[in-house]
Amino acid sequence: MLAGDITDFGLLQELEWINDRLKNLNVPYFSVVGNHDVVGNGNATFERYFGPLNFSFSYKGYKFVLHNTNGREYREQNVPDLTWLENEFKDPTAAYVVGVSHVPPYDGDFNRNLEAGYAALVRDQSNFVVSLHGHQHRHTDGYPYEDGRRYITGHDFEDRMLLKLALKDTIVKKTIINF
Secondary structure, three states: OEOOOOOOOOOHHHHHHHHHHHOOOOOOOOEOOOHHHHOOOOHHHHHHHHOOOOEEEEEOOEEEEEEOOOHHHHOOOOOOOHHHHHHHHOOOOOOEEEEEEOOOOOOOOOOHHHHHHHHHHHHHOOOEEEEEEOOOOOOEEEOOOOOOOOEEEOOOHHHOEEEEEEEEOOEEEEEEEEO
16 A cells, blocks of 8 residues: 655656556555645546545455545545545445545644544544554654544655554554565
8 A cells, every 4th residue: 555645746757657666566556645646737647547536445354445635735625525435434344444545634734624524434433443644754653533543654765664564353563664
């Protein structure tokens, strides 16, 4: 999972470069849209390579809900789409739910008008396991709303570290890998 900002300027050439590298992986990969990914050519270029800005998939009982939280880039719209998220989170076929987005809800670039509603959706979903994010260019791991819901942000690639997460029911085991 890539937590967004896979480009600097959202340019077609940047997405082609990263796609050329990623397509050689021997595992599936997914990316959420970062704020840098839409500044140049907007959504269309990102969607060409990585699909919709909001989507979900299920794997071994876990529903992964990848969604756009780049509120600063969409001031005239309600981003994130809380109605869509509520429907995805409440999927009765999912044993567990994992949220993945770029901007964490407690960051200044998240739409302040939607933060409380977003945090409530996460808190009120009994099978919600963890909320994964990027954007902050540093690793964090904690419970910012003191409601029992864990939020993790990944390292900046320049740190040459990545997070490996192992999920077992509601347990998240985290390993930091240097590369």
